[in-house]
Amino acid sequence: MANNKHLHDNFEVNFSLKGITSILIGVYFFLLSYAYNYVLTNFLVDDHTLGMLSPQIIEIIFISLAGVFIFFSFFALFFSGKRISKSFHLLLWNGTTKASFLKYLIGIALLFILLITLMKLGMVNLIAPSFLFIYGIFLLLIKNKARKNILILSALSLLLSIYCFVIPSYWYSSFTILAIAHAAYGVVER
Secondary structure, eight states: OHHHHHHTSSHHHHTOOOTHHHHHHHHHHHHHHHHHHHHHHHHTOTTSGGGGSOHHHHHHHHHHHHHHHHHHHHHHHHHHHHHHHHHTTOOSSOHHHHHHHHHHHHHHHHHHHHHHHHHHTTOGGGHHHHHHHHHHHHHHHTOBTTBTTHHHHHHHHHHHHHHHHHSGGGHHHHHHHHHHHHHHHHHHOO
16 A cells, blocks of 8 residues: 555646546537637627727636636646545545645646736737747646557647747647647546
């Protein structure tokens, strides 16, 4: 039991991106990109309700959608981790997982600050590539030695960030590709 406890008391195992968790995060990515695309395409139409909203309200909608995405992704990770830790009769929140979780919360807060700063400075073309780049770095940091396939998701996210930087209008396709890749990773890594 001691060796089993050592293997399952860390953040990488308890909060892993395999199986249904990765599929759900892929679905959330797809829904987020679809919602952003819907708002942006209808914001430019004068006779649509969104066309009558101010840019500040649209910014609040976008930030809220990103917050909802992070909230649902966290709960997917949380319930998966809870199920894993319960099956091994271990505590989900131990010293290692608490410290790692705090680091990731700080990273998410810094990501939000960066993206909001880019938005306020009018550099909206850099928001999607910055998000994809930082997301790729996050995936690289949470890589588990047993699951090196997550490096493919990380590399894909980094590659898509370059595409979005070169071609800013490619953001919707990039998010869709990343959503499909997440779902496929969840199916492959069960």
